[in-house]
Amino acid sequence: MFTFTPLLGAHSPSSTGSSSLLELDGGVKVLVDIGWDSSFDTTQLIEVERHTSTLSVILLTHATLDHLGAYAHCCKHIPLFDRIPVYATTPVVNLGRSLLEDLYGSAPAAAGLVPASALGAGSAAGEDSPQFLLQAPTAEEIAGYFSRINVLKYSQPHQPVPSPFSPPLGGLTVTAYSAGHTLGGTIWHLQHGLESIVYAADWNQTKESLLPEAAWLSAGGSEVIEPLQSPTALVCSARGVEKSHVIPRKQRDESLIALVRETISQGGKVLIPTDSSARVLELAFILNQTWRENMDGPHAATYRNTKIYLASKSAKSTMRYVQSMLEWMNEGVMRDAEAAMNAKVNAPASGPLDWKHVSVIDRQSQLERAMRKKHPSIILASDTSMTWGFARQAIELLAEDARNLVILPERVTATEDGAASGLGEQIWQHWASGTSHVSSHSGVKVVDSSGSTLRFRHSEVASLESNETQLYNQYLARQRQLHSTQQGNNTGSGELATADLIDEAASESSESSDEDQELQGKALNLSTQMTASQKRKGGLTTEDLGINILLKGKGIHDYDVRDKRGREKVFPLATRRHRADDFGELIKPEDYLRAEERDEIDGVDLRDQTALKDAAVGQKRKWGDDGGRENSKQQNNKRSRLDRPGKSRAPDDIDAAIARATGEAMGNGATKESSALTNGDEDSPSEEESDYEPEDPDSQGPRKLVYTTQELTLNCKLAHVDFSGTFEKRDFLMLLPLIRPRKLVLMSASTSELDSLSTECKALMTRDGSDAEKQSVFAPRNGEAVDMSVDTNAWSLKISRKLARKLIWQNVKGLGIVALSGVLKTEPDVEGADDAMDEDDGTAKKKLKLAASLADSKMEREDPDAHLPVLEPIAASAQAGVPVARDAELNLHVGDLRITDLRALLRAQGHTAEFRGEGTLLVDGCCVVRKGAQGRIEVEGGVGSGSNAGLVRRDHGNSGMGTFWQVKKAVYGGLAVVGGAS
Structure with missing residues (x-):
């Protein structure tokens, strides 16, 4: 069974993001792509979040915003998401990381907005509600997310590892093939049981200057490569098929x-x-x-x-x-690069x-x-x-x-x-x-x-106002309360809860990484955590605190637990989890900082949240610290005034400080020379200009998004000039008869594009007179599940123990194969039934009926599949004239023999084997071995004429067998011989 559900991008003219869910037998769920668009609307990811706890594997196709733009956002804000194994090619990993670093460094809106529903009933609704930003992933976090991605190469079959909360994958095999369009772009082939799925999003059949083409066709270009032929389902994007003017x-x-x-x-x-x-x-x-x-x-x-x-x-x-x-890259670029690297040293290219x-x-x-x-x-x-x-x-x-x-x-x-x-x-x-x-x-x-x-509307980041800060603090408190209610721990108050959060965010051990999943998605900005006194002033009601009021409330020693459930009936316990590794308990470096090394903001030490007022005896102060003296403002030195040009102190610029000190030492002459360099020719880059850009002072605190019209x-x-690099409709309609999919799914396009392409594909797939129900074309909408199962003649049955003991299984590419012959019986045999039928009275029938009913009820309790038909061995009296699978004449040869492997095998046996043309092997100058399009091996004799042309004999060694028969024996030796039982 195979069910396809588009989560994003289907029938959408505006949203270019792409995300799809593939559900296979056994509860296996594969998510392909986590795309986003330039609106950065977090509601587009609701379906992804809903399925996260059941996902098995994630596959990425391209390093673009449309295909992995929301990857870092989901890893940070959706619990358990970063524990799901992700697979992609090396360029997708590297270039995708570069894309998201640029995205979060340039677009504040990419962090996502706090939903208005999470701000509480008292907040303003509609456009007047403040647009609070979630915490954006840092560059270190982005690097960590992409370092977890498993890297694959093209044409490398791989059996992925499932997520910790996923059922077994049942032999799922994924293989990446070149899709063109981008560097490392991927067409995914998934093999799971009888299902063969090809997922092709934004591929390009045209070879470009730097990028290769999609790997649909073989080297000759006349047929599709064998792994991508006749899939049970082809999932393909349709965006861009309505191009008005296509040029070479x-x-x-x-x-x-x-x-x-x-x-x-x-x-x-x-x-x-x-x-x-x-x-x-x-x-x-x-x-x-x-x-x-x-x-x-x-x-x-x-x-x-x-x-x-x-x-x-x-x-x-x-x-x-x-x-x-x-x-x-494509072959032309590779050849030119290799030629340049191999050039002579005295004349480098x-x-x-x-x-x-x-x-x-x-x-x-x-x-x-x-x-x-x-x-x-x-x-x-x-x-x-x-x-x-x-x-x-x-x-x-x-x-x-x-x-x-x-x-x-x-x-x-x-x-x-x-x-x-x-x-x-x-x-x-x-x-x-x-x-x-x-x-x-x-x-x-x-x-x-x-x-x-x-x-147009432009978004800017602004700090929160006083009333918005209180609303934001209430939102954080509700999120903490919701988290503690769901998880049953971390209910500590004040500094303990904040310290636990900081410990979990900073820990990199495997134990802490598992526990950190519980905190993701709660929008807890660690750098803006309130102190214990600020939390008590956050406007929390008794209902918000719940039973935690026994810890956080002053003078409250009783709480009504009647009609309460769960942890609301248990006295809260504030526990602080200690982090430890193989060498003992972890230490925090900030506990051992000197006074002048501690970060100080507005006189508050961030390590212990205590205000620095009067310096104690022997305590060090930073340069310019007034130490709490009233007249210290009048005693500030010249350096302090230079470092504070306005009300707020600008970040230190080392280069500017050195230049300023050098200018003071050299006098006015150096100043005039520097001014001449700065005001010189505009076209020449000025080395005196500094590229320093001060960071946003509110970048680490709670922020909101403000829209202005410009x-x-x-x-x-x-x-x-069209540089989108996607396939044309003509290319797809030419490839479709060669691919021959059983079912086709079109996605990631507008309604007009999907309707236009699906109409032509239906006419093309039913042109040969085949049944339209077996070869269908689907264009589902977002969230609409489509059953793409294969229509095969398969039934469920049970094999008796007698027959199972006779089976001889053969392992072919990870699959167990056996051929057998038997007789299906729909009623279970009851011991003593034959003897009972010999009795003259009707008591035997009653006994038989009662025994059968007792056997049925017992089997139903022990085995839910008790009523399935049973395959029994063929009785000896009925075997006459019945061809059984164990006969040598009916043995099956299963497998895929490669010509290169056959060539190596024949050379090891003393034969001379050379390639003559594509897919043709000449052995000893007299025997030709070819491999057809469907993988069939053909062996022909090349010397002689007439009826004996294929039976040329040539002695080798002491065996006395001819080349033809030895080649035939080598071919059969490279295949699995499947015998059977009866």
């Missing part, structure tokens, strides 16, 4: 370069909004290769004066990962992965400095939606210049009602509806925006 890849690349060259020749800048670490690699590779090839051409001056920038907060790590993943023409921008100050420069440039910035990342900031800087150009590499979808709210959506609609064309040699539609004004005036030009 080479023409697409030329159009992009023509647009870029035309813009930079006029002194303009080009912005290409794309993702952080997936499709951006193809764009960067094409531009870098073009710059390499044209540095000595007729337009060399134009290319030399133009810079290519890769702008994202994780751009450095992305480029570092790409350098180590050469084997995942520049390899295809030499990104010397691409500069990395990972700070906002670097982006602003690059945009202020006069020379033309090309900016590859994240993200396509322009709601977060450097793309939104870049378009605000270049939108007013009519010489600049924005190239949209893929379509940006609108919301459900068709209204465009985001900046990227409005720019796409402005291009799609534009009628003003600018002449271009590229043949691409270019629209002149001509002063259009766009209004306006943007567009004077630049707009264009679209």
Whole structure:
């Protein structure tokens, strides 16, 4: 049995996220992808959270926001999620980590919002309710989540390990194949019993400049590879099949370069909004290769004066990962890279992965400095939606210049009602509806925006106000109370509860990692935990505290436990769990810090939550600490005033301090020289400018999301070149008859795309006159389960003990196979029934009926499958004329013999075996061995003529057998001989 349920992305024109649930026999549940979209709506993950406690395995397909954007969020905020085994390829792991680091570093809304229902009945409803942010995963946590992913290679069958709360997987085997579209993109093949499932999301059959094509076809390109042939179910995405204008890849690349060259020749800048670490690699590779090839051409001056920038907060790590993943790229890039590495030392060649023409921008100050420069440039910035990342900031800087150009590499979808709210959506609609064309040699539609004004909503992070802080504290208290009620521990008050939370968050041992699952998803920001006095002032009612009021309430020594259940009837116990490893109890380094090393905020020591007022005798103070003296403000030294330019002290900048000290020592001459360097040529990068960006002071405290409406005036030009890298409808309709799936599921697309493709697929799959019920096409909606079980002639029965003792099992690829012959009996035999039938009176029938009923009732109690038919051995009197499976003539040969293994076996026996053409092996110059498309081995004799052509004999050694018969024997020796019993 196989049930498919789309959790996200089905029949949705706006949400591009993808997530699907595959339910197999035995309660095995496989989650494929944990996608998200630029709205970062946590309600899209409700179904994922509901199924988390029953999931067995998670598979990831692509390193894009659509396929793993919510992975880190689920690991942090959904209990037990990070205990589920995850499988992906190496590029998906590395590039996915880089993507999420950029996401959480650039988009505050990616942390997720606290649901309005969790704020209590007293909070304001609707748009007026405060948008409290959940705690976002840190870079260390993201690295930890991705380090747990199990890495697989292409064409590597693997039997995954189930999660701790999953039933046995029953021999589930998963295999990854190349999907194109992204580096390391995966088509998953799942084999479970009789079910063969192919899951293909966002694949691309076209080989690109850097990325390989999907691995559907074999080397010859005439047929689909054997593991992906005739699956019981094919799950395929349909997004992008309604492309209005599809051009070949080479023409697409030329159009992009023509647009870029035309813009930079006029002194303009080009912005290409794309993702952080997936499709951006193809764009960067094409531009870098073009710059390499044209540095000595007729337009060399134009290319030399133009810079290519890769702008994202994780751009450095992305480029570092790409350098180590050469084997995942297409064959042409691999050959060029190997040739460059094997070049002579005195004449080194520049390899295809030499990104010397691409500069990395990972700070906002670097982006602003690059945009202020006069020379033309090309900016590859994240993200396509322009709601977060450097793309939104870049378009605000270049939108007013009519010489600049924005190239949209893929379509940006609108919301459900068709209204465009985001900046990227409005720019796409402005291009799609534009009628003003600018002449271009590229043949691409270019629209002149001509002063259009766009209004879009921008999100910013703000600190909480006083009334919001109280509401947020109440929310935290309710979450703690809910957690303690559900888990039955951690009911301690004040500092003990906070210390336990800090211990659990900081511990890395296996024991603590199991216990930490209970705390995930509760939105407890450890850095903003209230002290014991603040908790008592949090506005908690008696109902909120429950029985914990005996610990947290002052002067309360009684609690009514009548009509209470569970832990509400037991006196609460505040226990602090001590962490220990093989070397004893763990210590906290902050307990051993010196006074000047402790972090201090507003005079409060974060370690013991005590205010520092008057310094005791022998106690050290930090520089500038007034020690509680009233007139100390008038005695602050010069350094303290320099370090505090305003009311709040800015973070220390070591480089600025050194420069300031050097300037004071050298006098005015050095100051004038520094000023001359700073105010010099704008085009040359100034080494005196600091890239330091102060962190948000509220980044560690409770925060909320504030939306503001902004306006943007567009004077630049707009264009679209399709670099989405997904398959075309024509490719899919050509491959479908070769794949020959029993059932087809279409997902991850809008309703129009699904209806259009499903109609053509139904007509194509039933063209050969086969039954439409056996070859069906489904397009379910989100949450709609579809039964995709195989319609086979399979029944359940029991094998008698006599027959089971005669079976000879053969192990073939992890499966037990046996052939047998028997007789089915639907009624159980009762001992003594034959003797009873010989009696003359009717007492025998009564005894037989009573014995049968007693046997049935006993079997029902002991075995629920007692009424299944039983397969018994064939009686000796009935065996005459019945062909049994144990005869040598009826033995079955099962298995898949590889020609390379047969060649090695024959060479070990003294034969000469050479490959002659694809799939053909010539043995001793007279015998030919071929392997057909369906895996059938054919052995033919190549010498002689007539009827004896296939029976050529050639003596080898002392055996006296010919080559033909020895080859036949070797073929049968490589297969499993399945005998039987009767």
